[in-house]
Amino acid sequence: MGLATFRGGIHPPDKKTLSANSPITEAKPPKIIVIPLSQHAGAPCKPVVSIGQEVKKGEMIGEPGGFVSAPVHASVSGKVIAIAEFMNAMGRMVNSIVIENDMKEEWTGLKDSPDYMNLSADELKEKVKAAGIVGMGGAAFPAAVKLSPPKEKKIDVVILNGAECEPYLTADYRMMLEKSREIVEGLKVLMKIVGVDKGYIGIENNKPDAIAKMQEAAHGAPGIVVMALEVKYPQGAEKMLIKAVVGREVPPRSLPMDVGAVVQNVGTAYAVYEAARFGKPLIERVVTVTGEGIKEPKNLMAKVGSRISDLIEECGGFRDDVAKVVAGGPMMGFALSSLDVPVTKGTSGVLVLPEEGVIHAEEFGPCIRCGRCIDICAMGLMPSMISVLAEKGMYEEAKEYGLFDCFECGSCAFVCPSKRPIVQLVRLAKSMVKP
């Protein structure tokens, strides 16, 4: 007790020991890379290369399609062999650029600028924008957009999200252990861009070594505080993190900037540092490949566009009786129908679950009004009511119960003794009514 947190939340078994002690290793470069032109929230990119064209590693191949967008870059050097629709982890068909890897790893555009902190805020922001950096915690919101709040919004704090509250995942944890200095440097860049002198790094207390490492890295950095947070899902949700760290509640339908905060993931901060210092675009990320169904769980530095099946193979393949493969964590990740989908900027993990412990969707009962979901809802909603109303097709009524305040963390469905597919019902209702 006494640690900073929010009201509600759950304690799913964290299962992080499967991969926590495996240092980040470089994934084998794949022969074929499929880079979706939409890897982020917002407008898809427009391709700026053509079939047959040779590209260098780090070359921009898709330009932003709007304000809320981020460019994509080649993650290998080689030849563009196709521009076509391919399935992504969410099961959608997305226009993608396919590159045949020439295995030469020829970079373009890299330039070490050790004095990057002397650049102006706008120059730094331009670097973040050009690097195609998006939020790497999962939602993949373009970072430069978050760093460009309207003038009337006064930002006074940047918070780095090192909570990693999703069970199983250890990508952020390994980053904090192995890249702590770079993350702190990235935070300094972010603070300079939005013009604040207060920065926090919030980390769940089940990672004491990461907390110690980050504290050491942040030592002597003015205005930067590393904060231990209570271990509780969804501690890493933006609104919950802000509440825990600075005690402010983001009002419904509002954004963190409405309470003066900008939140970025620790992995994003690392990418920001790499962009500011070396001009390196976001073309690779740490992916935790884990779960009881994989032979050798690992934290892989994987190139954007690598196929998930390649990563699974690199981790020794499946054990017997694999039932489900999830892109992301078990609470909010997407179950894959095909393993032939690419790693994107937002892919934090690949979770392989065996038959044991997987709940089949059809086995659910009626709501018995036990109130567990109401107790734990971090948003203070009544998931039981929303699910019952959605089940009956009463979507407008569900809206009155805060349907659109739900961010689908899945805590309610986790605790539900009737195993009701509450998140599914919430999504159904959201699709049926206007916010």
Add this chain to the structure above:
Amino acid sequence: MEATKKEHQLLVSVSPHVKSEETTSRIMWSVSIALLPAFLAGVYFFGPRAVFITALCIISCAVFEKLYLKIVDKQSTVGDGSAVLTGLLLGMNMPASLWSFSPFTAHVPVIASFIAVVITKQLFGGLGFNVFNPALIGRAFALISWPKAMTIWNEPTAAFMAMDAKTTATPLGILKEEGVAKLLEVFGDKMSLYQHLLTGNRAGSIGETSAIAILIGGLFLLFRGYISWHIPVSFLGSAAVMAWIFGGKGALFSGDPIVHLISGGMMLGAWFMATDYVTSPSVRRGQILFGAGCGVLTMIIRLKGGFPEGVMFAILIMNCFAPLIDRGFRSKVFGAVKTATAKEIKK
């Protein structure tokens, strides 16, 4: 290749992909287990008839549920344990004396079970949709239909095979009809009265008499997280305050709350009947109002009504308000009210 082979078998569903181990049936069976101490106390004091009556209720409830669902062509839900729990509660809310063949009253538990499971639960849509506590409606129906048979109370006797125990009045019956002096006279003194009420050595329904055994089960549910403190505490608390203020002879603030708390169906009602998930509010703050309503209504009926006992009617009346209370106490959406810190930022 291995991966391709697997692909066809991959399960796709909406997140979350892990779920807690808690299930509805585990909850129902846990509540049933929590009732065992009180049931065993009933068997100890009222003999084998307590077993017969309770078994009759449990079997009837399970059979009626199965039959009804078969007739309307729905999947059997007997396995979820809720019908068995209803039967157990119903049996524990009946006098052991019902197991009698002259006059024949052994059909009462069967009909009450039908009312509980088919009319009160299934016709309203089954588990989760019933407005009223099924066991209590079953009992209320029996009490109104067979008022005499339902109020023949045997003297508790530890003589296990005694089938022809003497009849007597319940402590609350004595209190209502003859007053507190008579009650003390019957039980000797105050300490002796408390002792009898706590252990369950007194007339009453099979499972309601032993306050200690009920408390053991109730605390088990509380510590396992199956119920929260809100309903039992507000129920018992408000009843105690009411008993203290209005329960005395003549003067206000001279009543004995302890006697009221550990007599009648107060303990069983507060821990096991009012806490039924389906028929009580699910918002914790609302549960306090619900429990307080139960306590106050119980005491109004006990002190001013025609019946010596009011727990059953009090809970049934409050059941009606449960949906309304949930609506009124709807939880506050995160961030809906501006916090002080948010205001500071504005400045």
